[in-house]
Amino acid sequence: MSRMYHELPVDAYTSWEWYQREQDRIFSRVWRYAGFAEDISEPGQYISVQAGANNILIVMGRDHRLRAFHNICRHRGTQLLRATGKAQRAVTCPYHDWTYDLEGCLIAVPNAEREYPSGIDKSQLGLKAASVDIWRGMLFVHPDPPERSPSLAEWFGAVDPHLGPVQPAELTEIPAQRTSMEVKANWKILVENYVDVYHLSHLHSATLDMYDHAKAEYGWHGSHYAFWEPLVAMDGDRHDNGGRGGSGDHGAWVPMLFPGIGFATSDSEWSTYIITPLAPDLTRVESRTKRVSKSTWNSLWSEWPSTRGRPEGQKAKVGKKEAEGRDDPLASGNFIAEDNYVCEQQQKSMTSPFFEVGPAAQGESPVVNHQRVVLSFLK
């Protein structure tokens, strides 16, 4: 009998078989995050996104309308466009120069008379349509064509009211805060860590102590998780400042939408934290941050701390003296380094025959629930 990790077998975190099933049933079948709306801001611009098994191309026409297609040449399948760039009015495949217009119609086949003496029906060889939509200023793609894809507004509808007041479309990106890293752990370990309320006052006792974890409010809305916690009250009720309503308006919203779409937002900031499985024990995390414009920010900065924790090195879980060398993540004073460290350690242990999970605490109920959500998609 396979060993269990709460609701899932330990295999779910270590085997290629599970990885493949999740790719097929989850990441290739649901709305995937593709970027901020402004990533495609003028006609001809395009990006391509890997969404499970599908590589989807989003391009803007001269009508400023977005189109989405499977990024696969209908001739022999070559990927048509690379990650980002600017196409003219047409897309030409690098292999044999088949050319498609921005509606996906095949418009040119070179040397057609010689190569296809009995003719070729171009009308049957258009690019396969996919869907693109925008929610809260962010792009999402779905592999089905628009007439068959589910509504994005409905997919995120129930959790939307629990994500705080900030609209990312109104903020400006801080390019320096764009990061991409690979973590040696299963993607579900990263999600579980993100939604684990229990660890906040322990692992992050020194890095996220400006938040009042005991007052956290969290719960599930369909497949999506919402979390909010206030700042610790200091010097009277100092975050009642600024005429922004009661103290309940402030703090951090840290939701995890399905699958692996994390946000961290405050009154003035919006960060994305996108989790993409690469292998059973390897996951990419891409993060971007937007903030209210500089002038507004300066006045807010003096009043509210950022959701991103303390500036590095101020205070750490492990003191300088106990630290295991200069790179000890637990001495980094950076809560993300702390999280990645425990995720990788946990993944390592899962391959040990002696690994056995202990009882889930109250604050770990979202962990167990995420496992149930995953299961519901694999049935």
Add this chain to the structure above:
Amino acid sequence: MSLTLHSLTVADARPEIGGEAKSIEFDIPPALGAEFNWKAGQHVTISVHLKGREYRRSYSITNPPGESLRVTVKRVRNGMVSNHLVDLLQTGDHVDVTRPYGEFILQPAPQGQRTHYFFGAGSGITPLYAMARTVLRDEPFSYAHLILGNTDRQRILFYEEAQRLHRRHSNRCTVRHILSSPRFLDGAAAWRKGRIDLDALKSLFSETPPVAQDVHYWICGPASMNDDLSRALGMLDVPGSRIHSESYGYATPHAIDVAGVDSTGSVTLDGHRTALAVSAQQTLLQAARQAGLQPPFSCESGVCGACRARLHSGEAHHRRQMALDERDVARGYVLTCQAVPASPAFDLTYDV
């Protein structure tokens, strides 16, 4: 499809744009409630008797489904029926009206996030206004942009109403006016001077770009504007499948000019074949009725398709036709209310 006329009471008749148009609201008796359900963009046909003759004209419903049934009639040059309604119709009058019909329809998608651009010229705003209000009411995630062409500020139907709509939904509704010959002081009302052309479209799409992918373009105006605008949209990569258009529900002056030739032939109706002479000025429908026949018809505007018949031989020109597609035309179908004979002999049948 023949449409029954119902006598409805005018609940309210109020002048618009200084008496150049009139909004007419009808009382719908509860028994007719189901029949008078409509979809945004549909119209009704109104029948009036003038100088001993019956005339029928179609008018778009200018309220969203669920509100009172309102049509807005604008005075037109030589428009006997429209001018009669604008000048003389009063609250309490009875009018013969068909149930709502028409294929120019906006079906709301409550969970969709769509961007709708509504292009209207003159009274072309009438169906579009009902559509825009339906979107703002029934599609909470969607956007509505109205682009209206008129000669000057005084001629803009629903100017204030549209401003209010924009203010109430300022984050997802815009209203733009293009004036072809603005008067002194009209400047403030106008987004641009001229016509809705390629340049105007370019500015429109960069000022208020569509959100993502699900975008629809609705056009209502004279046939020439619909053609020009569809072509301009095409130049900006808009696929034809996303363009929905309707010409005015009544014949425009230039369309009426299509001339026929004197012709004689036969017409088959309900299994009876009758000889029929049609003069160059007549439509096939007019000639058939004059001969005492009772062929089906309803809108007399080429919109509803009720008067459809098929030519076994001979030719006809359409003044205008919305209710036939190219395949129908190729197979010899005609809308008899719009068709004038183009050959000296013909053989027509209504039994198709």
